[in-house]
Amino acid sequence: MSSRSVTGLILTGGGARAAYQVGVLKAVAQIRRDCQGIARNPFDVIVGTSAGALNAAALACRADDFDHAVQVLVDTWSAFHAEQVYRADSLGVIRTGARWLTMMSMGWVLARWGRARPRSLLDNSPLARLLHDLVPLHRLHEVMSAGHLQALAVSASSYGSGLHVTFYDTLADTKPWSRSQRLAVPQTITLDHLLASSAIPFVFPAVSLGIEGRHEYFGDGSMRQSAPISPAVRLGAERILVVGAGRMHEPALPSEGRMGSNEYPNLAQIAGHALSNIFLDALAVDVERLERVNRTLSLLSPEVRAHTGLRTLDVLVIAPSQRLDDIAARHLGSLPHAIRALLRGIGVSGQGDDARGAALASYLLFEAPYTQELMALGVADTMIRRDEVAQFFGWDSRCWAQRPSEAPQPRMPSASR
Numbered sequence: 001m002s003s004r005s006v007t008g009l010i011l012t013g014g015g016a017r018a019a020y021q022v023g024v025l026k027a028v029a030q031i032r033r034d035c036q037g038i039a040r041n042p043f044d045v046i047v048g049t050s051a052g053a054l055n056a057a058a059l060a061c062r063a064d065d066f067d068h069a070v071q072v073l074v075d076t077w078s079a080f081h082a083e084q085v086y087r088a089d090s091l092g093v094i095r096t097g098a099r100w101l102t103m104m105s106m107g108w109v110l111a112r113w114g115r116a117r118p119r120s121l122l123d124n125s126p127l128a129r130l131l132h133d134l135v136p137l138h139r140l141h142e143v144m145s146a147g148h149l150q151a152l153a154v155s156a157s158s159y160g161s162g163l164h165v166t167f168y169d170t171l172a173d174t175k176p177w178s179r180s181q182r183l184a185v186p187q188t189i190t191l192d193h194l195l196a197s198s199a200i201p202f203v204f205p206a207v208s209l210g211i212e213g214r215h216e217y218f219g220d221g222s223m224r225q226s227a228p229i230s231p232a233v234r235l236g237a238e239r240i241l242v243v244g245a246g247r248m249h250e251p252a253l254p255s256e257g258r259m260g261s262n263e264y265p266n267l268a269q270i271a272g273h274a275l276s277n278i279f280l281d282a283l284a285v286d287v288e289r290l291e292r293v294n295r296t297l298s299l300l301s302p303e304v305r306a307h308t309g310l311r312t313l314d315v316l317v318i319a320p321s322q323r324l325d326d327i328a329a330r331h332l333g334s335l336p337h338a339i340r341a342l343l344r345g346i347g348v349s350g351q352g353d354d355a356r357g358a359a360l361a362s363y364l365l366f367e368a369p370y371t372q373e374l375m376a377l378g379v380a381d382t383m384i385r386r387d388e389v390a391q392f393f394g395w396d397s398r399c400w401a402q403r404p405s406e407a408p409q410p411r412m413p414s415a416s417r
Contacts, residue, residue: 005314006150007393008237009043009059010229012244012283013050013222015200015363017324019080019371021055021243022073023378024318028241029070030379031386035395041066042393044150045235047166049221049228052243053154053197057135057189063148076134077371084130085366086204087123088336120205121342122364124195131191140189144171151235152189155221155228156196159206164224166231167193167209177234181224184234185211197221200275200363229286233313239392243378244283244319266347272325272359287317316392321381324374328362329355331370339364 011021032042041063048056055073062069082088143149151170158165166184168174177184187193187210196207196218206217232240265273290313297305297312332340332351340348343364348357365371382389390397 004394005238006044006236007042008045008047008232008235008240009056010232010240010242011046011048011052011056012228012242013052013198013220015051015198016080016365016367016371017362017374018051018055019077019374020320020324020378021052022070022077023375023380024243024382025055025059025070025378026074026375027379027382027386028389029067031382031389032393032395033067034386035390035397037393037395039067041069041148043241045153045232045237046149046151047153047155047232047235048197049155049225050198050200053194053221054131054135056154057137057140057152057194060149060152061136061139061143063143064146072134074375076130077375078368080366080368080371082336082339082364082366083126085124085127086364087126088339090338120199121203124199124204127198128191128195131194135191135194137189137191140169141171153184153231153235154189154193154197155225155231156193156199156207156209156218157221157223157225158211158216158218160216162224164221165211165218168231168235170235172236174235179227179230182227182230183211184231202271203364227286227289228283229290229315237313239314240316241392242283242287242315242317244317266356268343268347268357268360271346272357272362275363276359287315290315314392316388318378318382318385320374320377322377324362325359327373327377328365328370329353329358331365331367331373332358332361334367334369335361335365 011018014020028042032039043059043063046056046060046063048054058073058076059066059069062072140149140152144151150172151168151174153166153168155164155166157163162181164182166182167187167189168184169187169189174186176186192207192209196209197220198204199206199219201219201223204220206219208215209218229240229242293310297308297310300308329350330352332348332355335343343357343361346357346360348355348361350356387397389395
């Protein structure tokens with residue numbers, strides 16, 4: 001790599017919400033072309049969690065051709081169907097989801113049947129086949145050796161030890177690190193790492209991974225993820241683009257809420273709220289923490305700051321400007337019939353303003369009408385900040401005249417930890 005600043009990319013989790021990330025990446029690629037920036041991968045360190053890990057790995061394995069890598073992701077997410085991620089046929093749903101719900105309601109009877117123990121609500125075996133084509137992991141060390149990438153990291157959460165583990169793959173001599181309930185392990189990234197990182201709790205089955213000479217079952221990396229920005233910093237990133245999947249910039253829900261908000265919440269609404277806490281809140285908390293550190297550092301003299309061991313980072317956060325739950329509510333009818341029937345059993349119903357349980361569905365809506373709208377939002381949210389994006393990467397933004405309606409928003413400041 002050259003002496004330029006090491007740039008990191010962080011793609012957070014969120015199931016089907018990760019389509020938004022692809023829209024952001026599409027806009028970044030367009031901005032680079034418009035600014036006539038150097039035709040290379042702009043990200044030296046790529047970090048992904050949950051569905052963001054899938055996008056991160058696909059991007060990393062094609063780091064020698066960033067525009068092509070982004071186009072592959074755009075093509076994939078533009079034509080998505082739920083059947084590419086999980087079994088959505090009636091038989092598949094009966095074997096997993098229906099049996100799982102039956103276990104919840106009649107477990108005391110079925111516990112005597114050793115064979116009736118489903119591991120998850122849905123069977124995500126189709127995802128492994130999709131990833132085999134989408135993520136050519138055999139190319140990862142090749143692009144690293146050629147200098148197109150420094151590191152790829154994906155995170156998962158151990159159901160055994162309770163640790164949040166970051167698995168990182170790099171040719172550099174980066175020593176493992178550990179913090180309270182957090183551990184980093186150097187390993188060659190495999191499809192199992194990606195499946196584990198994206199295994200939404202209860203929804204998809206856990207995956208067994210080797211760690212420190214033993215095997216543990218891992219689930220979605222967003223669980224217990226208290227510092228999502230930290231791995232990129234540890235892997236050497238000096239400036240970081242963070243792409244969120246909700247809540248950071250989206251408008252607040254009106255005080256009167258959605259129709260039916262005065263009714264007792266059903267299982268789907270509770271599950272959607274819980275998943276939103278898992279997937280979305282850690283990033284907001286981490287950014288706020290970095291802002292506080294930055295403000296503190298700004299009060300110190302350069303001499304005192306030099307002894308703190310902290311360094312400031314240039315961090316740009318792009319997150320949805322609209323509520324993705326509301327977008328999902330408009331597309332509930334796109335889900336396969338068997339999945340709609342399954343979700344209806346736990347409270348997902350209606351559509352649009354009359355929808356209930358849309359938050360839960362927003363993570364499972366791997367259907368083109370929904371993913372295309374999320375990508376379009378990602379493009380729009382990024383293009384309206386194109387001057388800020390160009391400045392972040394050091395691209396020449398004089399190739400366009402800024403419109404008054406496209407004034408850049410304030411950048412989120414940060415510091416390392």
